[in-house]
Structures are given as C-alpha cells and as structure tokens.
Amino acid sequence: MSDEKTPPLAVVVTVSDRSAAGEREDAAGPRAVDALRAAGWRCEPARVVPDGEASVSAALRQAVADGARLVVTTGGTGVGPRDRTPEGTRAVLDREVPGIAEELRRRGAQEKPAGMLTRGLAGIAGAALVVNLPGAPRAVDSGMPVVLSVAGHVVSQLDGGDHA
Template sequence: MSRSSSLPSGARAQVVTVSDRAYGGVYPDRSGPLLVAGLAELGFAVGPAQVVPDDRERITAALRAAVADGIDLVVTTGGTGLGPRDITPEATGDVIERLIPGLAEALRAAGRDAVPAAVLSRGLAGTAAATLVVNLPGSTGGVRDGLGVLAGVVGHAVAQIRGTDDHTVVPGVAGTAD
C-alpha cells in the first residue's frame, strides 16, 4: 500500500480500538497498531490507538473529542458485531451527521468471499463536521481488508470534506470516471 491519492497534505487520523478485552488487558491490542501503521502508510499523521471498552458513552466521547480537534479521519476497530456488548455502530450513529452507506457496504463486501461472517459487521461510515468516521471489525483480518478499501477512496473523501477536492479520477476503480 502507498500514499492515498489526492490526500491533502497535513491530513490527521485517529484510531479508536473498541474492545472490553483489549481495554482490560485480557489480550494485547493488535488491531489498533495495525491500523495506525496502515493509515501512516497512506500518508496520515496518526498517533497511538486509543483503547476504550464497549461502552456507548466512552465511544461517543472519544469520537466527539476527535471531531472537536478537527481530525480528518477517525477509524474504529471492534464492537461492530452481534455480541451483547457490541455497541460501536450505535455510538457512531450518535455522533455522525451524514451517512456514507456505500463505503460501509464496500467494507463488508471486501471480506465476504474469504470470510462469510463479514456480513455480520454492522459498521457505519459517515461524517461529523469535518471528520470522516469509519467503523471496522475488531479482527486483524477485518482491519487489513478495510485498509485495502480505504486506500482507494479516503484521500478523495478527505479532500471533498475539506472542500479542496479537484475532482480527479480515483485510480484503480473500473468504470467511467469523468
């Protein structure tokens, strides 16, 4: 993977790992650091992942802080499934103002051939103020697949949100682009 095309310079990202077990030290957070490395490779300035439990208020607080800080992209990992405590999509829905259903569907579709359970992820994508928020599954495989999808579109999305988009073609997408 390399720098995402059309990503504005100085773009900043934040990773939020949502996992009771990573938060409680039951296992080390592996998905957060993987996401941080992947977003850095795409060209974002990104600090360490913030780890929060599967708690609606804790998740919304983390998202709202990033939005208030003007972060361009927040990617969460975990808590998107059907477990009794999984609440990341609901918390994200509390914060975002505009849904991007096509991006969420593309993220599910990316894993579906290899992992049929990819359709069980209820992750959302959307914007809040000038921040793009994307939910990925908690597994490292889900993060890898998700990064592959984000690589193709995230630069364009951030530029649009900032209002600096020059409407250039997104490479790698077959179809009529102009």
C-alpha cells in the same frame, strides 16, 4: 521554512473491553495505525476504549475535536450484547456514507461468511470521515485499503474540492 503541507490527522480507536482493561493486547489498532502512517497520514498510537455506545461516541467526539480528518474504529461491530460501536457512531455522524460500509461488508463476506454480520457504519462527523472496521486484525488488513482508497478524496470534498 518548508512549503510542505502537514499531513492530515487520522485517529484510530480500538473498541474492546478486554484491551481497555489491560487483559488483552490490542492487535487490530496498531495495524490500522501502521497502514495510515504508510499512506502518509499523521497518526498517534490507537486509543483504546471499552465496548459500549457512550464510550464510542465520546471517543469519536474527542477525535473530531482534536482535529482528526479520518477516524477509524476497530471492534464492537458484531452482533454480541456489548457490540455497540455502530450505535455510538450513529450518534456522532452528521451524514452516513453507506457505500464504504457496504464495500467493507462485501469484501469481508468474500473472505469469510461471518463477514456479512458486521454492522459497521461510515459517514461524516464535522470535518472528518469516520469508518467502523471489525476488530479482527485480518479484517483491518483487508479493510484499510478500502478506507484509504477514498479517504483523501472525502477530505478534499469536505474542504470544498471538486468531484474529480
């Protein structure tokens, strides 16, 4: 019998009409999965859903019901007509944690001016931290270190841990 604690579960949700329809390979989701696994989280392959508020909220609710402590979405955070990931996320969040989304936007804008157009949110849904990342693989590469820098602390806080 092992004394080792099972790593917490993370879920990645890729939001893309084209990837959901099989028209384009998901390039961003696997990068987020790899980063989570490298950081010691349990994470299955990314779940792919079409753009839209209802599909995002359903996927987030399912991830939380499955026991995820961290849910990262990729895609659907822009200003296009089908970009409704923030709206679907807001419907599931109990509390927003705006500092995470602000830092992601700040870093994204430093890399490329269009980075300030992302409307992604971050917050708490049940016992999980939920963070929206843009769908570009480069945005996932730069955003995951931000998410991972606080995710363990957030989970600890949600479990009643101290503020240290």
